[in-house]
Amino acid sequence: MEPRRIILAVVLMAVVLIATPYIFPAPNVPPGAAGARPDSAAVLSDSVAAENAALVAAATTSAQNPAAAPAATPTPTMGAALDSLAQPPVVIDTATVTTAKAIYRTSNRGAALIGATMTQYPALSSKGRATGEQVELAQAGDRLLGFRIVVPGDTIDLSRQVFRSTQQTEGDRIVVRYDAELGSASRTASIRYSFLPDSYRVDVSAAVAGVPDNSYLLIDLPPGFRSAEADSAEDITHLAYAYKPELSGAEGISFSSLDPGEREIDAGPITWAVAKNKYFILGVLAPKGAPGFAEVNVTGGARVAKEATRAQGTLVAPLKAGNVAFEVYAGPQEFKRLVAMGREFETSNPYGGWIQGIVQPFATLVIRTLLWMKATLGLSYGWILVIFGVAIRIVLWPLNQKAMRSSMQMQRIQPELQAIQTKYKGDPQKLQAAMMQVYKEHGMSPFSGLSGCVPMLIPLPVFFALFFVFQNTIEFRGVPFLWFPDISLKDPFYVIPVLVAITAMLLSWLGMRGVKANEQQKMMMYLMPAVMMVIFLNMASGLNLYYFVQNLASLPQQWLISRERAKPVIRG
Numbered sequence: 001m002e003p004r005r006i007i008l009a010v011v012l013m014a015v016v017l018i019a020t021p022y023i024f025p026a027p028n029v030p031p032g033a034a035g036a037r038p039d040s041a042a043v044l045s046d047s048v049a050a051e052n053a054a055l056v057a058a059a060t061t062s063a064q065n066p067a068a069a070p071a072a073t074p075t076p077t078m079g080a081a082l083d084s085l086a087q088p089p090v091v092i093d094t095a096t097v098t099t100a101k102a103i104y105r106t107s108n109r110g111a112a113l114i115g116a117t118m119t120q121y122p123a124l125s126s127k128g129r130a131t132g133e134q135v136e137l138a139q140a141g142d143r144l145l146g147f148r149i150v151v152p153g154d155t156i157d158l159s160r161q162v163f164r165s166t167q168q169t170e171g172d173r174i175v176v177r178y179d180a181e182l183g184s185a186s187r188t189a190s191i192r193y194s195f196l197p198d199s200y201r202v203d204v205s206a207a208v209a210g211v212p213d214n215s216y217l218l219i220d221l222p223p224g225f226r227s228a229e230a231d232s233a234e235d236i237t238h239l240a241y242a243y244k245p246e247l248s249g250a251e252g253i254s255f256s257s258l259d260p261g262e263r264e265i266d267a268g269p270i271t272w273a274v275a276k277n278k279y280f281i282l283g284v285l286a287p288k289g290a291p292g293f294a295e296v297n298v299t300g301g302a303r304v305a306k307e308a309t310r311a312q313g314t315l316v317a318p319l320k321a322g323n324v325a326f327e328v329y330a331g332p333q334e335f336k337r338l339v340a341m342g343r344e345f346e347t348s349n350p351y352g353g354w355i356q357g358i359v360q361p362f363a364t365l366v367i368r369t370l371l372w373m374k375a376t377l378g379l380s381y382g383w384i385l386v387i388f389g390v391a392i393r394i395v396l397w398p399l400n401q402k403a404m405r406s407s408m409q410m411q412r413i414q415p416e417l418q419a420i421q422t423k424y425k426g427d428p429q430k431l432q433a434a435m436m437q438v439y440k441e442h443g444m445s446p447f448s449g450l451s452g453c454v455p456m457l458i459p460l461p462v463f464f465a466l467f468f469v470f471q472n473t474i475e476f477r478g479v480p481f482l483w484f485p486d487i488s489l490k491d492p493f494y495v496i497p498v499l500v501a502i503t504a505m506l507l508s509w510l511g512m513r514g515v516k517a518n519e520q521q522k523m524m525m526y527l528m529p530a531v532m533m534v535i536f537l538n539m540a541s542g543l544n545l546y547y548f549v550q551n552l553a554s555l556p557q558q559w560l561i562s563r564e565r566a567k568p569v570i571r572g
Contacts, residue, residue, distance in 0.1 A: 095176045100198045110159035111178035111191035113145035116330045123228035135228040146220040151211050172197045186210040200331025208322045217324050221275040221313035235278045241313040242348050243273035243296045250347040255308035258300030265297040273315050274348045279474040283329040293317050332474045335367050351468040362465035382481025385542055389549030404561045413442055470540040487542030496544040501533035503551035513562040
């Protein structure tokens with residue numbers, strides 16, 4: 001009997017394998033999904049494939065040797081094994097949507113956004129240049145956008161669900177829709193992506209049926225980005241999340257500021273939240289005029305190296321009658337595009353840290369001015385920075401002239417003030433009266449020295465603004481000028497930092513001509529330029545260029561003041 005059972009089992013399995021394609025033909029692709037390109041059309045869901053393999057192995061073992069099956073584990077019947085073999089494989093496919101600006105990829109596993117290629121931006125890494133690659137935001141295996149559903153007492157991770165996908169065109173947009181049953185026919189989820197043609201914006205909506213009113217959609221932001229920059233180490237230092245509460249300014253959380261497992265939570269309403277690296281960003285925005293997100297939370301990721309490269313950011317969106325809609329921006333940090341998104345999205349780079357209130361307005365003004373000059377003059381950004389540096393000095397010339405002359409006058413009356421201080425050392429009232437008389441005779445006041453210093457401080461906010469602007473302004477990315485391969489990176493030959501130090505020392509030397517300097521002042525004349533050179537060595541070459549031009553443009557004014565200082569004073 002035993003050989004007959006084995007033969008019968010083998011014959012039945014062969015019949016099933018041959019007949020299955022005819023009885024259960026593969027489903028036809030819906031007409032609307034013609035644009036969806038399966039990347040791995042024959043790939044089974046891991047769990048389904050494992051279950052099928054286990055059932056086949058059990059059936060084969062039972063047919064060959066029934067006694068070999070463990071007594072404690074029920075042996076699957078031949079009917080169950082045949083049923084599992086008859087189930088069609090679960091296909092994991094990727095829908096690829098190409099717009100004028102980017103190529104986006106979504107997956108029917110979890111209805112997730114899994115990739116975004118920036119077709120307008122070449123990869124600047126050595127490997128990327130060699131192969132002609134374009135910037136890709138997603139790291140291998142990561143999702144740029146993932147979803148979970150929270151219902152009372154449970155969380156449904158949609159990454160475990162395989163959705164049915166359809167793709168169609170609505171007007172000038174391409175729409176990809178994903179539908180799935182969540183355990184039963186009464187509980188379903190639908191995720192819809194609508195891609196704008198000439199934009200980095202994607203409108204996303206979710207509809208969940210069969211869940212109570214107090215349910216939420218969790219929107220998971222990217223846990224990291226793939227670096228395509230020439231200096232990948234510097235790119236990593238810019239990995240961060242940022243978000244904007246409705247009632248206050250934007251706030252940033254860098255990956256490096258979070259310890260592994262450390263969590264930061266901000267209860268909403270939240271207007272938008274982003275994940276970003278140096279030049280690219282993925283943002284999720286509440287629709288204009290609609291209530292913001294209920295919460296944003298960020299958790300530090302595990303570190304495998306000194307730098308933090310992983311974290312997790314999640315937005316919590318209430319499901320109103322099972323529905324929620326939002327906008328996604330996945331693209332470059334182009335200032336004009338971020339402004340066009342509205343909702344103060346251009347502040348997704350919160351500049352300046354604790355002095356953000358001062359630096360952010362200057363940074364916005366500076367970038368607007370540079371973009372206007374670029375559009376008006378049509379020159380390279382290198383020449384724009386040169387012109388901008390000279391223009392700043394020309395605008396500040398009258399203020400600087402007043403400040404320098406005030407300082408010069410203060411130096412001239414110092415001997416008189418010191419003589420008065422010695423003479424009336426023990427009589428404060430006479431000392432004050434005599435000093436005021438000296439100030440009056442020279443047309444000055446005790447505050448002349450302070451007021452003269454104020455104009456000197458005006459260029460500092462511009463300099464700080466430029467420092468932050470160069471960190472994230474994609475318009476400067478990959479722009480060559482003179483011997484600089486990229487004005488957003490440091491000078492590879494360190495020429496410009498040395499020139500900055502030399503011109504700074506010249507300015508100090510001219511400023512001390514005709515002045516009786518002490519040893520400390522002489523030491524500072526050499527020490528400060530050296531310190532500046534060290535500071536500027538690793539700064540962006542464009543920022544170095546701006547400061548060098550500033551110094552050059554200041555030399556004529558400083559020289560004229562030094563000549564004026566050398567002239568004898570004629571008093572009537």
